[in-house]
Amino acid sequence: MRDNMVLGIDIGSVSAAIVIVDSTSTVRASDYRFHYGKPREVLRDMISSLRLTEPIPIACTSSTPDILHDPVRVNDRIAHITAARSIHGRIGALLVVGGEKFGLALFDEAGEYRTYRANTSCAAGTGSFLDQQARRLNLAGIEEFAALAQSNTGQIPRIASRCAVFAKTDLTHAQQEGYSLPEICDGLSHGMAKNICDTVFSNIDIPAPLLLAGGVARNGAVARHIGALAGIVPVVDDRAHLYGAMGAALTALESARTGPRLPSANARDIIRAERETERAYHYPALDCALTRYPDFASWRRFEYAPRRIPGAAPIEIDIYRPLAAGERLRVFLGIDIGSTSTKAAVVLADREMLAGLYTRTAGRPLEAVQAIFEALETIGDEHGVRFDVAGAGTTGSGRKFIGGIIGADLVLDEISAHARAACELDPAVDTIIEIGGQDAKFTTLRDGTVTFSVMNTVCAAGTGSFIEEQAAKLGCALADFARRAAGQCAPLSSDRCTVFMERDLNHYLAEGFAVDEVLASVLHSVRDNYLLKVAVEGAIGRRIFFQGATAKNRALVAAFEQRLGKPITVSPYCHLTGAYGAALTLIDSGAAETTFRGIGLHREEIPVRSEACDLCANHCKLKCAEVAGETVAYGFLCGRDYATNAFVSRNASGFDLIKERATAFARKKRPSRHAATVGIPAALYLAEELPLWKMFFDELGIPTVTSEHYRDALKTGKRHTGAEFCAPIAAFHGHVMHLADKADYLFVPTYLEARNSAGDGRRQYCYYTQFMPPLIASIKGFDPARIVSPLVNSIHGALHQKVQLYKAVKTITGGATGFLEVSAAYDAAAAFHAQRLAQLRETFTREIADAGDISVVLLGRPYTVLSKHMNNNIPGIFAANGVKAFFQDMLPVEGAAPAAMRPLLETFHWKYAASVLQSAEYVARTDGVYPVLVTSFKCSPDSFTVEHFKDIMGGRGKPYLVLQLDEHDSSVGYETRIEAAIRSFRNHHAARRMPLPSAAALLPSNITDERSVLDGRTLLIPGWDPVNCDLLAAVLTSEGIDARVLEETPDSIRRSLRHNTGQCIPLTAVAQNCIDYVERHGLDPARTALWMFNANIACNVRLFPSYIKRILDAHGMERLSVYVGDMTFIDLSVKTAVNAYFANLFGGMIRKISCGMRPHEVDPGDTDRAAVDALVFFRNALSRATSKERAVREAVARFAEVRVRRTPKPKVAIFGDVYTRYNDVMNQGLIRTIEDNGGEVVITPFSEYMMMVADPYIYKWFHEGCYSDAAIARLLKTVIPALEERYHRIFREVLDEPARRHRIDRDAILRQFVMDPLHTGESMENLYKIFTLAEAHPDLSLFVQANPAFCCPSLVTQAMSDRIESLTGIPVVTIEYDGIGGFKNESVIPYLRFPRERRVPDALRAAE
Secondary structure, X not given: OOOOEEEEEEEOOOEEEEEEEEOOOOEEEEEEEEOOOOHXXXXXXXXHHHOXXXXXXXXXXXXXXXXXXXXXXXXXXXXXXXXXXXXXXXXXXXXXXXXXXXXXXXEOOOOOEEEEEEOOOXXXXXXXXXXXXXXXXXXXXXXXXXXXXXXXXXXXXXXXXXXXXHHHHHHHHHHHOOXXXXXXXXXXXXXXXXXXXXXXXXXXXXXXXXXXXXXXXXXXXXXXXXXXXXXOOXXXXXXXXXXXXXXXXXXXXXXXXXXXXXXXXXXXXXXXOOOOOOOOOOEOOOOOOOOOOOOOOOOEEEEEOOOOOXXXXXXXXXXXXXXXXXOEEEEEEEEXXXXXXXXXXXXXXXXXXXXXXXXXXXXXXXXXXXXXXXXXXXXXXXXXXXXXXXXXXXXXXXXXXXXXXXXXXXXXXXXXXXXXXXXXXXXXXXXXXXXXXXXXXXXXXXXXEEEEEEEOOOOOOOOHHHHHHHHHHOOOOHXXXXXXXXXXXXXXXXXXXXXXXXXXXXXXXXXXXXXXXXXXXXXXXHHHHHHHHOOOHHHOOOOEEEEOHHHHOHHHHHHHHHHHOXXXXXXXXXXXXXXXHHHHHHHHHOOOOOOOOOHHHHHOOOOEEEEEOOOOOOXXXXXXXXXXXXXXXEOOOOOOOOOOOOOOOOOOOOOOHHHHHHHHOOOOOOOOOOOXXXXXXXXXXXXXXXXXXXXXXXXXXXXXXXXXXOOOHHHHHOOOOOOOOOHHHHHHHHHHHXXXXXXXXXXXXXXXXXXXXXXXXXXXXXXXXXXXXXXXXXXXXXXXXXXXXXXXXXXXXXXXXXXXXXHHHHHHHOOOOOHHHHHHHHHHHHHHHHHHHHHHHHHHHHHHHHOOOOEEEEEXXXXXXXXXXXXXXXXXXXXXXXXXXXXXXXXXXOOOOOHHHHHHHHXXXXXXXXXXXXXXXXXXXXXXXXXEXXXXXXXXXXXXXXXXXXXXXXXXXXXXXXXXXXXXXXXXXXXXXXHHHHHHHHHHHHOOOOOOOOOOOOOOOOEEOOHHHHOOOEEEEOOOOHHHHHHHHHHHHHXXXXXXXXXXXXXXXXXXXXXXXXXXXXXXXXXXXXXXXXXXXXXXXXXXXXXXXXXXOOOHHHHHHHHHHHHHHHOOOOOOEEEEEOXXXXXXXXXHHHHHHHHHHXXXXXXXXXXXXXXXEOOOOHHHHHHHHHHHHHHHHHOOOOOHHHHHHHHHHHHHOOOEOOOOOOEEEEEEOOOOOOOOOOOOOHXXXXXXXXXXXEOOOHHXXXXXXXXXXXXXXXXXXXXXXXXXXXXXXXXXXXXXHHHHHHHXXXXXOOOOOOOOOHHXXXXXXXXXXXXXXXXXXXXXXXXXXXXXXXXXXXXXXXXXXXXXXXXXXXXXXXHHHHHHOOOXXXXXXXXXXXXXXXXXXXXXXXXXXXXXXXXXXXXX
16 A cells, blocks of 8 residues: 555544555544453454455554554554644644543644543543443443433432442432433433543643543533533544544654654554463462352242333242242332342242342343332242232332332341341351442341441442453353353462553453453452451451352352451342342231232332422432322431421430530620621531631631531532542632632641640641642632741640731731730630530430430531531441441540550641541440541542551450442431441441450560661662662661562552552552562561651651551561651761751762663663663772772763763753662663653752752751750751762763752742741752752753652652642653553653743842
8 A cells, every 4th residue: 555544543442543655644543442451453454355456554642552563553542633734724622532541732822732631540530430320220332322412301319429439339320310311311421521521620720622532522411511511512523433543544644754754564463463472460260169158049040121111121930939829928028229130039928039030130120120029920920929028128228218118117228238138148247348339338246146346438349240241341141151161270369450450351351361361360359359348357256257249159159268267158049138138028017917018019100300309508409209199209418208398307325416516605796896797617627627727716806707608618628729630629619719709818828747645746737728728829819928827736835826817917907906915815715626526425314315226426527527518427327227326536545545556646647637547546445436538539648547547446355347438428328338337337336345455466466676687687769760679778787777678560559459448559559579588588577677757748658657557567477667767877877867958969969870872872772781880880999898989080081981962952840759669679760751752851859859858948947946856957958069069070970960959949939829937848849959950950841740659749749740830841751650550651752742831920030
């Protein structure tokens, strides 16, 4: 074929696109198909359909698997931009939504590339998510889904917009609440569009025209919702789904015009033969060796197709005993309405299972139940049997809605239902593993009574729906899954999230693993996810029941047996146990009369409509069904029914937590004396002390307005955050924006830390809390001058606080208020607040004394637990069930903690986390009081807290409940968990099991800062920088310590995620690398120590040593020690610290010189070879084999041998987390990626970095009274540069840069970002580094922030990036590495391909 045509190929996670493009940019042929995990086979069919007769050049996108013969590879983003420009010319924005990723490219007024915003590792808001939902809803495909969504004329259910699994949870609720299929499809499309808009459109103005591309562009409903939410209608052309393939072809054609001729391939050679590669298996073959697995036999089994219910799924029917014509059977009916399936158990009065019916819910729970009724009636007709239904009970997530319609006699939570069935089948059962379609539950029992139960949080990872989705995707019938996975070894796949799991499976298929091996990997992932995220593995007993339909997968049962080493009991009724338990409980109740409306309901048309109740501020959204002339309504938050036209309280406990607190802090407001109004956001850290600050300003006569009653803060805030924060942070932004036009000033004080009242250390506020003023100042269009941000919570005492407040009030009142007046106002407000808190503690003591039942204490952050708009009515649900709920600050735990708790509390430097743990200890030893820990999704500190909370409760043998809040306001998902928890709490209390003496160690042993622990031990050092750490090991070796650097691989990082429940990625990576090193090198754990450094900054790193030790202990390495030292190694000796500094200096210079030379080297590889030699020179010097100066001269001479030819290249500066920025494994070769795409990297050696940030810490230490630390640091900062200069003079012989200068105005930077000089942490350090580099390198083109996932400082800096760019003229790209695969560094490539000239702002030019 002629050279002016190219075959463009774009294969993503779910689809494949091909085009033939000619030199005029005309598409001559195209095809687009879903590949269902088989890209090679589908692509072969697509190419065959083109009927190519001549060789043709091939180009493909970077996402396309490595299955093509000699293609031109083009970055995905560049390909899409190229195609969009070719078709539309100048564009303002390009939104690409694919199967696994979505992103927004923004362009300036001239159409030049400006920046790119993308989703994180989560695939919520991508095509694969909607594909999953289409399968879940039993639709033919995404085309039918899109058509249904477009056809909707009714309401849409509210679908959470940030996370795919949250959206799945909401889908379940919508199904149970009776929404129609078009409403649900449209709601999912809206939720997806909202997620996209919240993620990439937040805090920006969208330039027109906005183009929509990618496979999702074919979904008109999504495009419509994006337009409505973004305020700009996207342009969608008929080739939007082909942009990737088109752009790849066009880019190749362009390169051929100026470069060498493109290689061509015949049609049969385009797809290369599969390579034989050695596949790495992680799991052994699956086989049930201990378990007696049932054959699921029944008297009669058949499938029934409903006739009266249009579109109803087939029903699987098992009849377990013979039916004789003429029989009249008194039966009890149990119905389990689940997220993906609906089950019914027909049970005789003697508790014998007569029949079981199983069908798909398919988004229509009412129709599913009616279909079951039709099938049951048909069974009776066919066998001449009459069923007299003596009662009906419902369970499952749809139990209340369906229960109301059918007139159920019993509505039971599913945990209790499953437990009742298990006890009937085996009274000795002590453990139930239950994995349903979307929920997973873990239950322990004693003597037939539930003693503890826990469900998965809002995440549906690793549940039955995921197994079904993967089976469908891999072309495996669900019935064949177990057979095909049995006996298969399997590779490791992620167990953290369904999205990550699915990505791994796609990768393994592309790598050539057999489909059956991948199927087995799915089961291991589900098991590991369950045991890590749901079960308490140490509480698993000896008689284990596996229940739910997933237990019919023998290979999955084998996976559990393999891990636990115990036999697993699977009942022949495992898929029906929820329904069976509901029927058994109804029989147990002995009720004589039934309210059941009868199975004849299947013959009735039961219309379901939506209504809104406006009788109170709840504005409940109702689903109403008309049944036999009666209206049945579902969705009331209060206690009224449809016929009662007035608010009815549901509170059956006699105590209302929220009202009690409102009454306690109520006070009469004073007249205002000043004109300026102050807005106080009623959120985050200010929520707890809102009464204090209202009274403070009131005492001064300053009028205030708050956002206490604002309901849409979260929705509003997500449009302004600039990064994907947790819900409380997004809500705070919303509260601020709500007040923006209602107040002259916004009171956003700086809260850093407080000294613990018990005197056992300092307590840091949440990292985001500390940086709220700069985050608010970074909101686009918000005037930072309106922010009043005194430093009011630090350890600097009352006088410092009052001076700060005086300066703030002076700004508001124009100096009309004196210091003494401010001081008196604060004292009065603080006294009022303290007195009312004491009153609440008295209330707790009084209420507990009068309680005849159990009570619960809600543990967590006050701004979520106590906010009506954040807590999803959790206190109200407990009250409705007759249980009093209190908050942790009402407990009498003031003063010193028990001795056993002090080490743990000293480790936890986070204020709220320490308070949670201290309160948990009190609850654990208090009879009749039970703990409910309320956390927020994506809260990194809480991920540590939860594990220690479980330890405290486990040590006392007390049941507990953990609830994780997400961003949607439905309480439906919490009701089951709360009802089941109340049942286990009451069972525990009724048994009068007093809390056991705590036998659990709250912190692992063998964590020490004693230097002697290193004697005779091998010291393992985390490898955050392969060059520097190698030299640090040499320093320690010279001091007689056997120091070795841990080895890290992509595989070890992936395996480390098995230990991760939301903690920082480096933590679990270090733990896994330590385990691997000890095992690989045959080290004795008792003679081995892991080095970790201590830190008193606002970072989770302080928690690393103890948490890593937990992981090591769980792996059988209890005798391995963790040595907690100083980052400078000063704890070992002054000489060691000095040499460690030079190790960082020399290592940094090797990298700095290499980065400056490698992009310009004449002979590829020369620079790297010189770097290897230089490392040897410096290692010898630090081992005392030669002098440092000689090593420097030898290294410089070696680098001088490298021939270079310098040409202008875009310069890119890297900053970020210490473990990630120069760790080539963790950051996926970031430096090489930049260089391979035409850039030059500017790095900052660690020694220079320390000089940049030294002054702020010296200032802080001095003001905190740490005079010796400040003096030593000041001396070192003065002396070390002088010592360094002798070496820098030599290094400059090969460095293409002038002598170092650090001339930035730090105070000016802090003012620009509303920061205090006493701020610390990586976000502050990032600013100093950014502005120093911007000043030192006028030709800098880009900043890249390299951080691990779940890193708080990363998000803060990312949120400030637009403001940083406006002040420096340099864009900032944030890359988060999650360890699960997928090439993250592609973000930087378009900046290098489409560089733009830096525009130095006037402010920065003036500063220079």
